[in-house]
Structures are given as structure tokens and as C-alpha cells.
Amino acid sequence: DPSFRELLGRVRETTLGAYEHQEVPFERLVAELSPERSLSHSPLFQVAFMLDNAQDTEHGLAGLSVQGVGTEVEVAKVDLSLGLAVGSDGLRGGLTYSTDLWEAATMQRLLSHFTRLVGQAAADPDVRISRVTLLDETERREVLDEWNDTAADYPRESFHELFAEQVARVPDAPAVAYDGRSLTYAELDRRSARLAHHLRRRGAGPEVRVGLCLERGVDLLVGVLGVLRSGAAYVPLDPSHPAGRLAAVLADAGASLLLTEAGLLERLPAFGGATVCLDRDAADIAAEPGAAPTARVEPRSAAYVVYTSGSTGTPKGVVVEHASLAHFAATMRRAFELGPGDVTLGTVSVAFDIWVFEALVPLAAGAAARLLPLDRVRDGAALVEELRTATVLAAVPALIREAVGAARAAGAGALDGVRCVMGGGEAVPPELWPQMREVFPNARLYVGYGPTEATVIATRHSIPAGVSEGAPMIGRPLPDVRAYVLDGRGSPLPVGVPGELCLGGVGVSRGYLGRRELTAERFVPDVFGGEPGARLYRTGDRARWRRDGELEYLGRLDEQVKVRGFRIELGEIEGALRRHESVTDCVVVAREDAPGDKRLVAYVVGGVEA
Secondary structure, X not given: OOEHHHXXXXXXXXXXXXXOOOOOOHHHXXXXXOOOOOOOOOOOOXXXXXXXXXXXXXXXXXXXXXXXXXXXXXXXXXXXXXXXXXXXXXXXXXEEEOOOOOOHHHHHHHHHHHHHHHHHHHHOOOOEHHHOOOOOHHHHHHHHOHHHOOOOOOOOOOHHHHHHHHHHHOOOOEEEEEOOEEEEHHHHHHHHHHHHHHHHHOOOOOOOEEEEOOOOOHHHHHHHHHHHHHOOEEEEOOOOOOHHHHHHHHXXXXXXXXXXXXXXXXXXXXXXXXXXXXXXXHHHHHOOOOOOOOOOOOOOOEEEEEEEOOOOOOOEEEEEEHHHHHHHHHHHHHHOOOOOOOEEEEOOOOOOOOHHHHHHHHHHOOOEEEEOOHHHHHOHHHHHHHHOOOOEEEEOHHHHHHHHHHHHHOOOOOOOOOOEEEEEOOOOOHHHHHHHHHHOOOOEEEEEEOOHHHOOOOEEEEOOOOOOOOOOEEEEEOOOEEEEEEOOXXXXXXXXXXXXXXXXEOOOOOEEOOOHHHHHHHEEEOOOOOOXXXXXXXXXXXXXXXXXXXXXXXXXXXXXXEEOOEEEEHHHHHHHHHOOOOEEEEEEEEEEEEOOEEEEEEEEEEOOOO
């Protein structure tokens, strides 16, 4: 982090060293470097800076007057070049650029930032580079205030209170369905209330973590709502996950209760706490009161702990509070205008946080959540049939591509009953947009973005009609969410400059369970929001603001990858592979040899036999 004076000295020494070789013929330089030739750009360099520091001189000829005449440059010889000349009135110059690469507004911002940087350096040559800011006051107001003016009066108490409102409003409407079986709002209310009482008798309450391992089905919603209404936090466990993963999550979560089914007990690791089985203990649960417990749940109490991939090889639990869950449900209800008559499709595991949108959000709106058997999710034709009677689909791009492909291949016609489709979990490629419009002609199309640590979805981009190319967009922050693009020292960056995307607002989770150091590293004080104690989550995603106030996604700053919507730390897989006796070293990468078909590939070094 040198001062500008130090940096200028380094540039001077480097430049003078280069000038010692200025007599080297250009042809020899080209021969030595042997650059790859391309018609798209200058092979040796694409950016140039030229300074003419010869002072203006007076020209005079007998009987003639002489003056300089500026010339217009019609063709850029390189992608970007800045030329300056020293004159009696200071520095003058201009920027020449390829219009195939940049817009005029972008270049105007570049010049504005350059002159601001030089102005600060000239005023104080000893200023540290980290203290130089490119933002002027107008831009600062834009990126910090205007584009984050998202305050909204949304519920922040508890999700099950939103559910109770719908029970009173539409008691006989279908709430959840699975494979021919369904429950109305009133039935789901009574069953989850009885389970909540039973769990409280077994020790459930605020900040108690309950391991929840249930097969897909209506009982899964009974279980989740029962835990939430007891005041405890559920820890989702997918029965299809390896036993080692389930054991690691249960141990790390410190769960004191386990809610499951008798048929799953043999798959689960040994558990030292109390175990409640929905089927085995059905009679005892049915004997409990049918009205929900009256004890109020505090908004800052934990609602669920969902485990994500870990860079150290160990999964980490994200603690999401009741206020964040209730706010998310209310935001999604309003953003997608959900209500009675809407049907969402549940395509993912309960251990994947988008499940909250698929299965819980509808229950805060009087809509129905239809959970799909796994075989119908994997069968494109079956998925298309399910979509004929659905109105809302939120899925990863790979699943949307599968549904679109199956519908087009079968000549099934348009799925015109679907009115809203949101792709998320990973970047939604723009080339998929026109195919989505063809299959879902009446649907509003969105890209949803958000990490688990910011409660499922934090920003949303509305896909415009007639657009089939461009950058992956993630849009604007949702109500009560704030988004900042910051540099490595936490300073805001202007439009067009890439940095780390950081998220603030009520959706920011409590942090990582039992990992204070990691929580302190990723959850930092929000110095921009003005709310005491507010924090920002550093996503590790690279993004930049666009001129229209929307965010463009540029990838990761680390080795984390997304495959079919799942966050995967490559280090976790490498760590597991290295523990195998036949592997001495390895590296794991995500490859996409065919568009939309991303998969993990491991390269290993085998052990040496004795």
C-alpha cells in the first residue's frame, strides 16, 4: 500500500529501465515474443498511454500565421489509448477506444475517475493508494443510498404467525400435496400444533436445535411447522445423504431432539438425545391440544440451521432467525403476488435452502405447495405434466433447461398456466431466456440471487422480453435488503468497477453455528446502513454495478463453484479424496464440456505400491 509518491517513483524506475532498450527493432521483439495472432485485437498490447511533454513553441513564417489544428480519429489502433500533451495551459488530451468493446458513457466515467484520482494525488502526493477514491459525491449517493433505498414495512416476527393468518383466511384450501395425498390449511394447522406441543414436552423451545430427518411428503411440512411453532430451530437432514454426512451435521449442530420416522432410524447414526417418530408416536402426538402453543417466539430466535459446503472439508451450519424467515416469506409473497389458487412445485431437498421458497413461502400466502417425488423431478416428461397444473416454478437453470427441452421435444405446446418462473442457485445463461419465453409464454421470468447466509434470495432481475444475449444479471436488492460492491478494504466502488458483493438488511443471518472466527471474517459491521449493530455478509461473489442500477454477476473470488444450484467448496471434496488410502494428491474442477451440463471432475495421483 505505497503512497502515490512512492508509486510514481517505481513507475519512473521501471520506465527508465525500459527506455534503455528502445533501440531494439520492433521486428525482433515480435519474433522473440511470437504472440498468438488474432484479428480481434492488437497482439502485443491492447492499452496504450502516450505523453507528449514537449512544450508548445511559437511558429512564425514571413507573411504567414501558423496554428495547430486538431484531428479526428476514426479508427482505434488499439482497444484503448490515452494521449496527453503538455501545453502552456496545462495537460490536454483525449481517449480513443474501440466502440465494439465500450460505450461512450463507460469511457466518460473512466476519464472522470482518472481525473479524480490524479487530482487527489496532486493535492497530496503522500496519500496512500488505498485512501484514493474514484467516487464523487453523486456516484456515492447512487451506489450507497439511491440504489439501496429499499426500506419496507414487512413482518419480522415469526413465519408461523403468517401461516396462522392464512389458516383463518382459507382453512379449507389445499396447503400441501404429495403423490396423491394432501392436507388443507386447517388440517396442517391442527397436526403441526399437536406436534409442537409434543416437542415442547420433550424439551423443544427457543434456541433448541431439532434434527429433522423425514422423507418427502406432507409429513415433512407437518414436521417443519411443528418445530417452528414449538419455538425451536429445525436442522434439515436429507435421508438420501450418506450416513457420514448425517452424523457430522447432527454432531456439529448439537441437536438435543431428533424428529424422524421409524423406518429411517436404521439409516441414522446413533443419537444420544430424545427421538420422536411421527409414525411410532402418532397416538401420543394426536392426544395433544389442536391449538398452537401460546408462548411467543422472539424474532431473533433461531428458526433453522442449514448446512452448506465447507472449504476446510467440514460442512458449516448457517443460523437463520425467525425475523429473517418471516421477512423473506412476506417479501416473496408480495414480489410474486402469491395467493389462493397458486401452486408451487417442490423439486429440491429440504436440506437445500431454496426449499424454503418452494414449500414454506406458499403457506404464508394461502397458496398450495406441491412436493414432487424425486423420480418425477428427474423425468423431464413427468415434470412437464406437473407444470401443466402449477402456476409458479423456482428452479436451478439445469432443471429449467430440462423442462424446456422435454416440452419442446414432446411437442407439448406452451405451458401457459405458469405465470411466474424464477431461475436461481447459479447464473442463468441469457441464451436460455428465449427458450423459457417460448415454453412459458404467459410467465414473468426472473433471475433470483442470494446465498444461504442472506436467507435464500436477496436480489431479483426481471428478464426483459426479446433479449437473448448479454451478461448474467442478478438485478436489484429486494425490500429491506441492501447491496454494496466493495473493494478489498471495504470501500464502495463506482459503476462498472468489479468488487466483492456484500449484502445487508434484515435477511442477513446470525452467522455460522459454533464458528466465531469464520463468522467474524464473513459477517462484518455495516458502516453504510446507519442501523446500530447492523452487519454485512461478504458473499465472496464478484459483481459490479451497471449504469441502470442493476447488478451484474461476474463469478467467484475463491474456489467455490455452483453445480445444479448446489454451493460446492472444491476443497471439501479434495479433502475427502485425500483421506482415501489410494490417493496421495488430487485436484477437483468444475467442467462444462456441453452447455448446461456442468459436472465435477477429479484428477488424482495414486499411491505408490510397496
